[in-house]
Amino acid sequence: MTREDALFQRLAQSPFRRRFHLGAKERAYCLAKGPEVIDRHAADFVAQRLAAAEPVNDGKQTPMRGHPVFIAQHATATCCRGCLAKWHHIAAHQPLSEAQQAWIVAVIHRWLVGEMNR
Template identity: 45%
Template sequence: MKTQELDLFPIDNQKECPSSEVKSKLDFDNIFDRLSHSKFRSSFYLNNKDKDYIAKRDWNTIRKNTADIISKRLAPADIPNDGRQTPMRHGIFPPFIAQHATGCCCRGCFEKWHNIPKGRQLSEDEQQYAVDVIMEWLKRHV
């Protein structure tokens, strides 16, 4: 039987993007529980190379680098290679793996899983939200 991917927000809430105030109160357990119902999203993990990468750096550096990646690869309104801009290979940059695991890898997935519409520049709050979700996933998987 094919596993169906679930959206993070029920259909009733799909009319508009939740405010950053609402997002800041989101329960990470709820987010990750919903993502765990997707066979694809739940297939991602950190291998030893990824864990070594993280061990050799402090969390602030990883967060800063993740924020930079989000601002360049996810935040623009128009991304020419949207859906293909985030590498899926281990050992490059562990937040790339976390982006796929959390649905923060492209604007299509970000819209589906986090109800933040594509076609417009992400706000600073929305970018920080993506970074927060990615960082939380990394911390839970180290």
Template identity: 55%
Template structure:
């Protein structure tokens, strides 16, 4: 995670960043057939985006490959909570790293 993302995380606070993450997951990842699947998550511009690529939670193909969540079926609330927890853990580790 770069300096700009670290600064954004520090200025907004962890809970706000995770609210953003929950929204990103619900709208960009959870549908059975997300719009632009495989390209819906930018590589930069928000700490959650960086975390998604680092944790294999960026698209339905990566979710299937790394987390076993099959394509073509909407993510359940429990699965969305899991994805957010994976992202949160990565962000916590990154915060402590430097």
């Protein structure tokens, strides 16, 4: 089992994480923009909102709605540094590496693909 498979298995056991799903508006947005654009949005959000050692408003920086990536971040526990530490074993209080940022985007991408294929 891959690290990603193990993560998604654990996330599936969380009633809180399981409750997130894309609505019709977010699905339409994903279809209109395509996966490459959505992945770029995810990478930008991660770089702007999570990558710093001490992100501004940490724990509250990711809205619950408004963009498919935001919903995916809550579903995959990539919404704040506390969740990244707990679920992904990415230590808080230090900047995210490029590899860590790529991991987060890959996890978000996988969740979105799963939602679009539901």
